[in-house]
Amino acid sequence: MPKMPKPPVPAALKSPPRRPGETEGQPKTTKEHAAAAGIAVVDWVDERTSLSGPTRWLLFRKVPKGTNWFYTLGSATLFAFLSQAVTGVFLAMWYDPSPTHAYESVRYITNDAFLGEFVRGMHKWGSSVMVILIFLHMGRTFFFGAYKYPRELNWIIGVVLLILTMLMSFTGYLLPFDQRSYWASIVGININGTGPLVGPYLSDFLRAGPEFGATTLSRFYAIHMLLVPGLIIAMIGAHLYLVTKLGTTAPPWLKAEESEELREELV
């Protein structure tokens, strides 16, 4: 039976070596059969995709000494985004982006749909959580100096992700279509319009015309749930690729250890 190479797990989790006279091979107990079946399936996929190498490259990485809880803020942001994506998809099953029905459909989600208030609350409060986590993550990166060479590009991608998240917040704010979201969006669109030369055309683009019209809401909805999420997912992919490729940085208060050999050469 083909065997996958063993992942670098701690010694306590490794299976003990074979005893003398013990033959490897045929599974005997039900548990061993089940394990063999699972391995066979994974092997089948791996033989055809060679994904075990990249998976190990992604998941089993060396991290520097001193890695602490601050390093989890990026993952926390990722999970905040996943929460937004999943709750958003299910909110879309009830939401109706038309100027005459939007408020009523949101009212139905909040007051009548089973767990609707909870899922909508997750999405509403989760958006603020995501923005806060992004800034904390950004602050960690800045104060730990983790944006420096060779990680500048990852900082730039992170800033793009921040801007895309702001765009999500802006377009999502209109969707409940109550007085607050309507007037806040009017003000937001008009702030975009105050940019010299391009401003008037930008606000026309956001509104789909010179006045808040029949397709403004659906335009915001399409940007909010299709255009920007796709861009965010692509950018997160690039962000994670670079994190994996370049590794994480040690905290700035740790000095690099000098090896004895290197010290001899220096002296």
Add this chain to the structure above:
Amino acid sequence: MADRRQTKSKYTADRNIPGAFDGETVTRRRFMTLTANGAGIVAASAFLLPVVGFALGPQFELHNMHWQDVGVPGDFTKDTYVPKVITIVDGIGEAGKSTAYVRRFDPQLDSQNALPPPYNQFIAVSTRCAHLGCPVHYVEAAERFICPCHGGVYDFRGAVVGGPPVRPLDRFYTRVKDGLVQVGPRYSVNSEFRVFSPRDPGEPLDGIGQYLYPSRPSVRKLPGT
């Protein structure tokens, strides 16, 4: 070392490329690469250009606000405003409605850059604040328009007297037709009440403002005004 480019002939046959035709200047590999890339660009443009046009289309469509009856001439005086709900965009319920404050034209107050007939009998002031578009309301006792969002204040004519707005309140064209006062399309004014094609809030029209914030093809002032 000799410059290799000088020795290179433009004919593939001279460069000892196997299978070269007589007089051939582009290798078939290069030709194939260009053709495949070109076909890819054409195929991508076939769906990208239409959707870009689709998304930008409304910017070039003229937004026609039709004339709406708001009452008989006797309803309005030149001393105070009467609020009238008008429809800016049809078919979207409350979101498409707005309020206009209407009064009779006052030759003493409104002679500066006044509109030509038939638009000079009534004044209809838009409630859209010239700062960022919040709805202003008229306070009778103070003879001021007040914006609730950021504290913009306008005088009886709609000119800015305080707060962040960058130009007077927009106005709507008015006319009298079949004995009824009608309110029509929007226009913007600068601090001297000169008429401009409608601008969005926050866009000044004094000095170089009208060039920094150009008018758009989707909303125009009426010809001859």
